[in-house]
Amino acid sequence: MSKRVARLAGSAASLPITLFGLVLTTFLIGRVIPIDPVIAIAGDHAPEAVVAHVRQELGLDRPLLVQFTIYCRHLLQGDLGSSVMTSHPVVQDLAHFFPATLELATTAILVASLVGIPVGVFAAARQGSRFDHAVRIVATASQSMPIFVLGLGSLLIFYVKLGVAPGPGQVDVAYDGLVDGPTGMLVLDAALQGEWDVFRDAAAHLAQPALLLAAFSFAVIARMTRSFMLEALAGEYITTARAKGLSRTRILWRHAFGNIKVPLVTLLALAYANLLEGAVVTESVFGWPGLGRYLTISLLNADMNAVLGATLVVGVIYLGLNRFADVAARLLDPRTR
């Protein structure tokens, strides 16, 4: 019992320590980049009095340690400061931009899982077949190709050459600002509000970046599922099941697949976390107004409150999904409890 309590306590303590490290590192990086954030706000033509006033308003005239202490104090109160770029509180910005990333990453992980898991299972079941070789080649190629190359290539083929897909952005300009729904996920909001033109347009815009991210995750999911399944299929209980005369489908899905759920859940959680925090390049290529693009633009504008806030969200998501994977593993596999 005491061992369990100690483990829980250690686990609970690691989260704030990791987040503190993340905040400290990002804060320090923000203060050493060679861009004066005051110039970003006041402009190149601002008189010195205005520059000094803005510097004072931002607290940048204080010692670094004092600045960091103040930031942490506000952070504990849920105040991430205001973004220079948008003039909004960073919390409000994150609530605005994150749903777009969530929409993209969730679509991608669903597609990647729905395709990748069955493909991985069948590849393992037909180990050494042409299908198995093809899956491994496709998976390796998808994973090794830089995502911006895939993104630009995809835009070139489907938008420019074939004209079958819309260009960058979340929606066509004609529909910009028409739907402002409760979830912030445009496709879902448009459907909820019955704006079917906007829905179709938004879905079309979502397709390319989501499928691209899905292709990237598919590679990992299919390869790892295949690997997990090969290990499971080599188990003695599978031999026993075959000896008992169980059907091939039952052996594959109930006995073998049932035993890879734990590593698979961990894999999916980590893949989802990677999509949520790693969509920076994809969002930039496709002009997707999500967290990754917010982070990139904030960094280029030396908007450090926004950078810190977005980094913190990414960190919390990553740690949260890791923790979720741990808990899920314990629930699914009694041996780990």
Add this chain to the structure above:
Amino acid sequence: MQSRRHFLASSALTLSYLALGRAWAATPKDLVAIGKQIDDILSFDPAECSEYSGDEIVGNCYRKLVAPDLADPTKIVGDLARSWDVGPDGQTLTFHLRDDARFDSGNPVTAEDAAFSLQRLILLNKSPAFLLGQFGFTADNVAKLIRAADAHTLIIQLPTVQATSFVLFCLTPGAGCVVEKAVALAHEMAGDLGNGWLKTHSAGAGPYRLVSWAASDHVIVEANAHYSPAPNIRRVVVQHINDAAAQFLALQKGDIDIARNLDSDQLKMLAGNADYQISPQPQLSSLYIAMNQKVPDLARPGVQQAIKWAIDYDAIARNITPVTWTVGQSFLPNGLAGALPNQPFSKDVARAKDLLATAGVPNGFTVAMDYQAASPYAEIAQAIQQDLKAIGITVELIPAERKQVVTKTRARAHQLSLLVWGSDYYDPNSNAQAFCANSDDSENAAIKSVAWRSHFVDPELTREAEEAAKEIDADKRVARYHAMQQQFWDRAPFALLLQQNAVSVLRKGVSGLVVGSLPDYTRYGQIRKS
């Protein structure tokens, strides 16, 4: 078989999903989509906005007392003011406001709104406040000196004597916009005079009103129902498209109607194509090289002249920036009163080498040059590197983000720096103060002008800049600026290279976009779409 079916189904789903985008290529007729780089926008409050893209939107949502005559920007015409008088002391300006102007709320524009707006500019003391602050208005005196005599009469009492044209021109940028007092105060938070709300909303009497802004994504404005004459287009969407190639593509695909930031190569490809109309407009923006005077070699006048004579201005304009930039060697760009059209420098390697030898550095030297790592600045920096190499000066190029280059230059940590300077308003004083005036070169100087940033101290030019601003006689004032430009060419450590052209490309059937030489005067109201 099962897997093959699965793949076929997935492929069909993918293709049908992508095909959904096909139907929405063209924009609706009452909507105009403009592709532009708008990631510089930070605020739409006229008392705060100082970015080019923000100024353009503010200019369409608000009106000012006076405006430059767009046919001849050296002249002033009335906007909200029907007329104005100057008192015998030269310090009292009385504006008579028209009585038919209405805010987008439907309320009439009054002199009280105008007085509030100008007082607010000084009280908030954001970046544009210097436009009025330079005349001596302060938070303590502004309420007394700028006041409404009645609903349609505004009186501005200048604390010091100034050239009237200078004062009027300082009312023409966004800072001079008239904000609806009642709306601003209704959204006041902690004494901010509505600044927090007006950062992302509008309360003006211009042809459009701000509907939506997503930073680095889009701005949407809709026609002001109370503006006369009513704008032709109901809704204008300015879409942020950072990359020129992406703008080019979006224009060709019909995703946007107007592209604003195409580069020279793309413009060449569209030239002569009947499906597109290319419309260049000279801007009051100059590209120049700043030579930091704390670098001993660059402090030699002979070296400064040698650099100016080594550069092949025509080749840069012709080969790198045809259409988008033209040669402009004066600190007063074409379009400002008093600007000289002369281009005194041209590439003369022998003369440049002689100047270097006379300056005591016959074998040249090595110097670093910062520049913005974007087209066409990178290509221009390389051309300058080649030109200076021909006279023995080795230039080490340091590419960086624009804000990084500006930060370094403001810290006076550069050696050579390739920069762009845009005028703040239509009066020549805007650039004269920036390039010529530096009365305090210390680190704690109150004004850190372009001259200060390169340690350029010239008491005579500093005095001339200050006196020209106060010269009441228009002809004498122009003569002063002419003389200053000659002196600047001889003595200043700045090589002015090019003047920018804003080039808009409109799809066939779209017309009427008016692009001003300052962003405040780019107008959407006359855009038509057939």
